[in-house]
Amino acid sequence: MSQTVFAPWSDPDQKPLIQFKGVTKRFGDFTAIDDLTQDIYEKEFFALLGPSGCGKTTMMRMLAGFEAPTKGQILIAGQDMARVPPNKRAVNMMFQSYALFPHLSVWDNIAFGLKREGKDKDTISARVDEMLRLTRLSKFAKRKPHQISGGQRQRVALARSLAKAPKLLLLDEPLGALDKKLRQDTQFELMDIQEKTGTTFVIVTHDQEEAMTVASRVAVMDEGQIIQVATPDQIYEAPNSVYVADFIGDVNIITGRATPQGDKIAIAWAEGQPDILGSTPKTITPGQEVHFAIRPEKVGISVDEPQEAGNKLQGKVLDIAYLGNISTYHVELPTGHVIKAQTANTRRISRRHITWEDMVWLSWTDTAGVVLDR
Known part of the structure; x- marks a missing residue:
């Protein structure tokens, strides 16, 4: 059975749930x-990723109705939000601080919004129990927030946000307060809950790993603009600029001048060094400045000169970072450039044969890297 791929953004018949149309905020x-113009679709888990001050939280606050655009329109389900106050939008926002009521039990925290809406007892009770099950908190229902762990408090905030069945849930750095191991577990829980409820999630984060784990699409932002929007694998494998390549994961970037050679491109980058061969669908003019970006795991490292390699360079091992499952070698070329190569540690430690100061060969195919023109 072939599984249908969730990609409403590539279906012209799909109407977006959220539309930013020429939005400026000063x-x-x-x-x-x-x-800024951007569409977000129903049931998406959409991540806004970028450094502090890039505008991601402002975008989210405008969606929630806490800020109004200086120019442009924001539509939710086709309705212009300009005059719709925050409490009248089918939107809920979960804050980094969780903002739980310390004197109320977990059950009452989750029920709070439903009680304010004047729902009847049975409806509230059924909905809260459903949310407790969804977030696996049933046995903590009677406890106060200070009697449960940080990860559990995070889930209470999530359950409370989802209790009113919003069309859209906004999450502002929701896992910021959790330690690394718990963050990773919680990321998978978030994805699971998002899938079960079918709610559209928009998450703001500066943690690239988090965005890449949870999101259906990632918008990489810089200085109030979206630089690239794509699925996590596209962002990683086919970044559209040096900024995006550099922001996501580890990357080597070499700048040089390009000469088209058939369907390949030769990049002259340093005196006395062989050109780097790359391939790109873009039209590159002779002599144009380009940036060649290649991920460390796509760079092979060996003591002996590789025979069949599209690209090979020789250098000296400057540094080795051993990360358990992988080792990263920092190799200095005669030009002073330092290139990182990564290998998986499938063997026991005693078998590793490349060490500091060794002369080594780096190699990769002509399709392993990306040629960027900005």
Whole structure:
């Protein structure tokens, strides 16, 4: 049975749930969001990723209704949100601090919004129990927030946000307060809950690993603009700029001048060094400055000169970072450039044969890297 791929953004018949149309947001002289147009679809887990101050939280606050755009329109389910106050939007926001009521039990925290809406007792009870099951908190229902762990408090905040069945849930750095191991477990829980409820999630994070784990699509932001929106694998394998390549994961970037050679491109990058061969669907003019980006795991490292390699360079091992499952070698070329190569540690430690100061060969195929023109 072939599984259908979830990709409403590539189906022209799908209507977006959220539309940013030419949205600009200024605070005095500072432009936080700069003429931004972006669609987000129903049931998406959409991540806004970028460094502090890139505008991702401003985007989210405008969606929630806490900020109004200076220019442009925000539509949710086809309705212009300009005059719709936060409490009238089918949107809920989960804050980093969780903002739980310390004097109320877990059960009452989750029920709070439903009680305010004046729902009847049975409806509230059924919904809260459903949310407790969904977030695996049933046995903690009577406890107060201070009597449960940080990860459990995070799930209470999530259950409370989802209790009112919003169309859209906004998560602002939701896992920021958790330690690494718990964050990773919670990321999978979030994905599971998002899938079960079918709610559209928009998450703001500066943690690239988190965005790449949870999201159906990632929007990489910089200075109030979205630089690239794509699925996590596309962002990683086919970044559209040096900024995106560098922001996501580890990467080597070599800058040089390009000469087209048939369907390949030769990049002259240093005196006395062989050209780097790459391939790109883009039209590159002779002599144009380009940046060649290649991930360390795509660079082979060996003591002996490889015979069949599209690209090979010789250098000296400067540093080795041993990370348990992988080792990263920092290799200095005669030009002073340092290239990282990564290998999986499938063998026991005694079998590793490349060490500091060794002369080694780096090699990769002509399709292993990406040629970028910006």
